[in-house]
Amino acid sequence: MKLQQLRYAVETFRHNLNVSEAAEALFTSQPGVSKQIKLLEEEIGVRIFIRHGKRMVAVTQAGRAVLETAERILRDVQHIKSIGGEFADTAGGVLTVAASHTHARCVLPPLAAAFAADHPDVCLNIITGTPDEVAAAVLRGEADFAVSSEPPRNIPPLRHLLSRPWRYALLLPKTHTLAEKSGASIRDLSDYPLLTYNYALQPHSVFGRALAKAQIHCRAALLSCDNDLLKTYVRAGLGIGLLDWAACAAEARDNGEWTVRDISHWFEPAYTQIIVRGDTQLRKYACDLIARIDENLTAPRIESLLYAPPADDFSI
Known part of the structure; x- marks a missing residue:
């Protein structure tokens, strides 16, 4: 064999x-x-x-x-x-990161530039997908780790390191009713066609759980993982956009025709997920990139979260 x-x-x-x-x-x-x-x-x-x-x-x-x-x-x-x-102390190699489209386009670029300056012999390979797809890439060994906003389905070999909080935002024309309405709630979304991510309406997603809790149904006009595509069709008048706040940064800075509304208070707290296999050893430069995503996730911290045995506490 x-x-x-x-x-x-x-x-x-x-x-x-x-x-x-x-x-x-x-x-x-x-x-x-x-x-x-x-x-x-x-x-x-x-x-x-x-x-x-x-x-x-x-x-x-x-x-x-x-x-x-x-x-x-x-x-x-x-x-x-x-x-x-690792033990041969090789500085080069390929680091494959599976990331949501928002992280790949909006979060990783400046971090990747700084990472490349410190690790010129490392080729950074970024693959994108839905939360379940990027988790599956780690599970199959096709990616060293994944970065995702929404938590994927629970798969036992995978471990989730919670990172920075993230939030949903509404992208609306300035003249839209919800842009001008004070005291708007998640129930108002049921009145308008919605443009959002193709995983956002799944029952285990942050938005899906919020809809179930409020006992309402939203009509999706367009589903996509591509933020630029979703924003294009919002601009075309197809409906209102429910997007990651980071994806709306440019529109939030623009005081022209768009309103970006923070609606994080409509949902339970949500955190960026760093997804790794609990049965593999991360290379040093993989830990370095994770630490750039979240300075609290240093190599010693990651090692303690993933590999340290639980300590028995016999205190009274």
Whole structure:
């Protein structure tokens, strides 16, 4: 059994059983991937994939167990490499950060510039997605850590470090009724078409929980993760925008045609989440970037939160 065979099987599964796409991602040939997967199946004595002709169409029950174990083995191998790099004191490498679109566009750029100046040999790779998508990237080992406003679904191997508070804002034309109304509440949102993030209305989101608590329903006119796209359609008159305050910074400074209204008091307190795997060791420069996002999350603080055993308190 070879690591290469495990990697081929896992990559094929990740590409929806499309061997051609898996081979392209692995920079190898389709026949080579198929051959190595068959050799793996012959060695372990079970079929991982169900085939129809030459195509893979499903995963067997035994195959799911094999793939889960293979993913864990590949993560552990990457972890060993990271540990080796740390103790060899290598200054270079690739740091992959999975971030919400707001953090990627509005929060990380100045931090990334300062980080690059201190770590010129580190390539910063930023991938974007919804809260669940960026958490999944960390879970699969595709990202060193994730930064998200909304908490993703709870996944046991992942740990959430709470960082700075964040808040929602309404983006409204100056002439809009809600821009001029004093004492507006979350119930007023049900009267207008809403433009917001495609995860904002999920039951476990900050906004979703607030809607459930108020027992109201909002009509979404447009859902997107792209702040610029949402603002474009607010300007086009499609509805009112419910956005992260950081995404509305330019409009908040502009006293012209727009009103940016802080509505954080409509919701329970919300905090930026730094998402990491609790079973991996963060590299030094990863901790450095996290500390730039939140100065309270220093390397010793992160280590104590993630790895220190709970202390028994026998005081009376």
